Amino acid sequence: MSDRRPRAAWRRQPEPARSPVAPEPSAEEPSVIQATLYREGRKVSSPATLAETYRQLREHPDGMAWIGLHRPTEEELHSLAAEFDLHELAVEDALEAHQRPKLERYGDTLFVVLRAARYLDAQEEVDFGELHVFVGPDFLISVRHGAAPDLSAVRRRMEENPDLLALGPEAVLYAILDAVVDGYAPVVAGVQNDVDEIETEVFGGDPAVSRRIYELSREMVEFQRATRPLVGMLHGLMAGFAKYGTDEELQRYLRDVADHVTHTSERVDGFRQALTEILTVNATLVTQQQNAEMRALAEAGFEQNEEIKKISSWAAILFAPTLVGTIYGMNFDNMPELHWAGGYPFAVLLMAVVCTSLYVIFKRKDWL
Numbered sequence: 001m002s003d004r005r006p007r008a009a010w011r012r013q014p015e016p017a018r019s020p021v022a023p024e025p026s027a028e029e030p031s032v033i034q035a036t037l038y039r040e041g042r043k044v045s046s047p048a049t050l051a052e053t054y055r056q057l058r059e060h061p062d063g064m065a066w067i068g069l070h071r072p073t074e075e076e077l078h079s080l081a082a083e084f085d086l087h088e089l090a091v092e093d094a095l096e097a098h099q100r101p102k103l104e105r106y107g108d109t110l111f112v113v114l115r116a117a118r119y120l121d122a123q124e125e126v127d128f129g130e131l132h133v134f135v136g137p138d139f140l141i142s143v144r145h146g147a148a149p150d151l152s153a154v155r156r157r158m159e160e161n162p163d164l165l166a167l168g169p170e171a172v173l174y175a176i177l178d179a180v181v182d183g184y185a186p187v188v189a190g191v192q193n194d195v196d197e198i199e200t201e202v203f204g205g206d207p208a209v210s211r212r213i214y215e216l217s218r219e220m221v222e223f224q225r226a227t228r229p230l231v232g233m234l235h236g237l238m239a240g241f242a243k244y245g246t247d248e249e250l251q252r253y254l255r256d257v258a259d260h261v262t263h264t265s266e267r268v269d270g271f272r273q274a275l276t277e278i279l280t281v282n283a284t285l286v287t288q289q290q291n292a293e294m295r296a297l298a299e300a301g302f303e304q305n306e307e308i309k310k311i312s313s314w315a316a317i318l319f320a321p322t323l324v325g326t327i328y329g330m331n332f333d334n335m336p337e338l339h340w341a342g343g344y345p346f347a348v349l350l351m352a353v354v355c356t357s358l359y360v361i362f363k364r365k366d367w368l
Contacts, residue, residue, distance in 0.1 A: 034155070039063045041166030043159055050076065054083050057138065064168060065139045068151055072143060084139055087111070094132040097145040101229040103236055110135040112173065112233070115226030116149040116180050119190035126187055126219045128226065131180065133173060140169040142176065154179045167247050174250055177234070178257050184227065184264045191216070191223075191271055195278070202282045205289070213279050220272040227265040234258040313362040320358060321351035 035053040037044045039060055047053040050067070057065045069076065074095060081091045087106035093099050099113045116129040129146025142151055154175050158165045165171060194216055201209040234257060241251050324347055362368045 034152075035065065035067045036155070037063050037065055038165060041162030041164070050079055050083075061138070063138065066155070066169075066172060067139065067141045068155075069141065069143045071145055077143070080134075080141055084134070084136055084141070085109070086134055086141075090132075090134065094134075094143045097130050097132075099130065099132075100225060101233060103233040108137055110173070112177075114177070114180050114230070115222075116146065116183055117187045117223060117226060118147065118149075118183060119187045121190070124190075124194060125215070126191070126223060128222055131176070133176060135169045135173050138169070140172045149176075149179050149183050151176065151179070164249070167250060170246065171250055174253050174257065178253065178260075181230070181257050181261045181264065184261075187223070188264060188267050191220070195271060195274055198275075198278060202278055202285065205285070210279075210282055210286075213275055213282060217272065217275045217279070220268060220275060223268045224265075224272065227261060227268055230261045231258070231265055234261060309367040313358070313367045316362070317355050317358045320354035324351050324354075 034046060035048075035050065036046050037053065037056050037060065039062060044060065044063060045056060047056055053065055053067060057063060067080070072094075077086075077091050077095055080086060081088070085107075086109060090104065090106060090109075090111040093111075093113065101115050102113045104111045110133075112133040112135065114131040114133070116131055118127050118129070119125075120127050127147065129144065129149065131145070131149065131151075132143040134141040134143075144151065154172075158172060158175055164175075194212075198209060198213055198216070201212070234254060237254055238251070238258065240246070246254075359368065
């Protein structure tokens with residue numbers, strides 16, 4: 001894969017010191033992050049409520065409203081739907097969330113679903129967020145579910161470039177697309193580091209590596225679901241350049257974003273393939289280790305059996321004279337051959353013959 005092209009000019013501009021712009025909230029903060037009215041690319045006002053935003057936009061028909069929401073209520077979305085004629089299916093998707101990335105057009109309104117991602121260093125895992133964007137002739141509504149992306153940074157960059165912002169809601173949409181795709185870069189770097197660590201752990205014999213491979217593989221499945229549809233979505237937008245009269249500068253920006261998301265998608269596919277191969281190698285190594293342990297146990301059992309056979313053989317050999325000696329050691333007067341003069345030599349000879357016979361038998365069986 002060739003190196004990525006230089007960033008577009010409007011994304012390279014340094015951020016001067018300025019008053020903060022509505023920080024991204026936590027789940028407990030109000031759902032309306034910021035509602036701002038723009039005219040000719042410049043900020044006119046920041047209404048405090050949706051109703052005030054509607055009123056000011058009606059008073060300035062040549063303006064554009066950019067409304068940012070975080071996990072809005074059903075009433076808020078229905079209010080926006082009534083004011084901007086949003087399609088009920090798109091509103092339903094924005095309420096329920098958990099949608100796959102897609103791009104749909106309802107009349108003059110474009111509805112876009114994006115999956116943002118960020119890498120959490122402490123947990124070494126990927127956190128996914130969801131962003132729904134409604135784009136109309138004079139408005140853009142962003143509905144965010146999750147911590148990513150940070151649209152306040154996008155808003156700052158756009159406000160610092162009035163010429164680009166003057167191109168309307170479509171320019172804001174492309175800036176949001178770029179922010180989402182740029183957010184994938186740290187994730188790719190973090191995952192690459194995880195894959196390198198996993199390879200080291202696999203060949204180091206770490207028993208916990210299998211679980212880590214499985215969890216990272218599942219995250220890569222989610223990452224694929226976030227990036228793959230984006231490729232088709234961006235090509236769909238590019239196919240409509242001529243039909244919708246997209247500005248040439250925006251066309252260049254969108255092609256740049258499309259190149260980046262294609263690069264990211266290929267990297268994610270590579271990660272998933274690599275993890276599949278690593279999992280196979282790990283399973284092979286685990287099997288080899290188990291076979292080695294079983295072989296060691298079998299060898300230990302064989303050696304133990306050999307020792308048992310030797311002990312049993314000598315026990316049998318020693319049992320024969322013990323039996324004869326025990327019988328002849330009984331203190332009875334009326335025993336056969338008790339007073340026989342040749343009894344002792346016979347008993348000793350009998351013991352020697354039995355012991356020798358058993359020794360020869362066990363020796364031939366390789367027990368001794």
